[in-house]
Amino acid sequence: MIEKRDPLSSCVGGNAAFSSNGRYRYWLERRWDEARPRFTYILLNPSKAGATDNGDRTVPKLVTMTTANGGGGFELVNLFATMDTHQVGLHLPDAVGESPCSNDAWIVKAAQRSSTLVVVWGDGNADDVASRGRRAAVRQRVQEVWPLLRHRHLWCFRTIKSGAPGHPGRMRNEAGLVRYLPRDGYP
Numbered sequence: 001m002i003e004k005r006d007p008l009s010s011c012v013g014g015n016a017a018f019s020s021n022g023r024y025r026y027w028l029e030r031r032w033d034e035a036r037p038r039f040t041y042i043l044l045n046p047s048k049a050g051a052t053d054n055g056d057r058t059v060p061k062l063v064t065m066t067t068a069n070g071g072g073g074f075e076l077v078n079l080f081a082t083m084d085t086h087q088v089g090l091h092l093p094d095a096v097g098e099s100p101c102s103n104d105a106w107i108v109k110a111a112q113r114s115s116t117l118v119v120v121w122g123d124g125n126a127d128d129v130a131s132r133g134r135r136a137a138v139r140q141r142v143q144e145v146w147p148l149l150r151h152r153h154l155w156c157f158r159t160i161k162s163g164a165p166g167h168p169g170r171m172r173n174e175a176g177l178v179r180y181l182p183r184d185g186y187p
Contacts, residue, residue, distance in 0.1 A: 006054040012063060016051040017106070024081035024097045025049075026106040029073070030063055036072025040114035042107065042149075044121040044138065044167065045080040045090060056085060057169065064173045065157070077110045078103075079121055079141045087124055091133035096141065108148055118155045119180050122167030138164075142187040156180040163187075 008014050008030075017027040025046035031038065041062060047055030054060050059076070066074050080090055081097035089095055097103035111117055124138040142164070156165035157175040163186025168175075 006060075008052055008054065014051045016049070018050075019081070019098055023083065024103075025083055026077065026081050026097065026103060027110065028059070028076040030059065030066075030076075031073030032063070032067075033072030036070060037116055038073040038075065038114075039066050039069070039071045039116045039118055040110045041074055041076045042111075042117070042119050042121060042145075043076060043078050044124060045078050045087060045095070046083045047085050048083055055083075058167075061168055061173065065168055065171075065175060068174045069177050071116070075110045075113070077107045079107075079138070079145055081106075087134060090124060090141075091137040095137070100144070104145065104148065107145060111149060111152060114152075116155060116177070117149070117152050118157075118177065119149070119165040120156060120168050121165060122170075123160065123162045123164040139187065146187045154180040159183065 012030055012032045015029040016025060018025050028049055047058060049055035049059045062074060062076070080095045081103045082089060082095045084090065084095070124134045155177045157168060157171050157177065158166045159180065160166045163182060163184045165180050
C-alpha cells in the first residue's frame with residue numbers, strides 16, 4: 001500500500017533529523033518568515049512528518065498557532081523520539097530513542113537556541129489494553145527531562161487537569177501563549 005504524503009506549502013520550508021534506521025525523529029523545523037521570532041515546541045512523540053511533508057494534523061496546526069502568536073517558524077523536539085502516532089509503545093524502554101542521551105541532547109540544543117520555549121506534550125492518550133502503562137511512562141519521562149528545562153521561562157497554550165501542558169491538537173488555532181507554571185505536584 002502506498003502511503004499518502006501531505007507536502008509542505010510552497011511558502012513553508014522544512015528540515016528534520018532522523019535516526020539512521022528511520023525509526024526515530026529527533027528534530028523537526030518549519031520556517032516561513034525569517035523576520036519573525038522562531039518558537040521551540042516540546043511535544044510528546046513524533047508523527048511521520050519529515051523535512052518536506054507533514055505526518056499528521058499537529059505540524060500544520062502548529063504553523064497556524066505559531067503565526068497567530070507572532071512567530072515565523074519553529075523547531076520541534078519530543079520527550080520520546082519513536083515515531084508512534086497512536087502512542088501504543090511509549091511505555092517500552094526504547095521509545096525515548098536510540099539512547100536517552102541522544103534524544104536529550106536534541107532537546108537541550110533546541111532549548112538553548114530558543115527565545116520562546118513552548119511545552120505542549122499533554123499526558124498521552126488514555127491508557128488502554130494496547131498501551132498499559134503509557135501515562136506512567138509519560139510522567140516518568142517528564143521527570144527525567146524536567147531538570148533540563150525547569151530554569152527556563154516556559155510557555156504553553158493551557159494547562160490540563162493533570163497539571164501537564166496541553167497538546168495543541170485539542171485547542172483553538174488562535175490559542176494564545178501563557179506562562180507554564182507546574183501545579184498540583186506536576187511533574
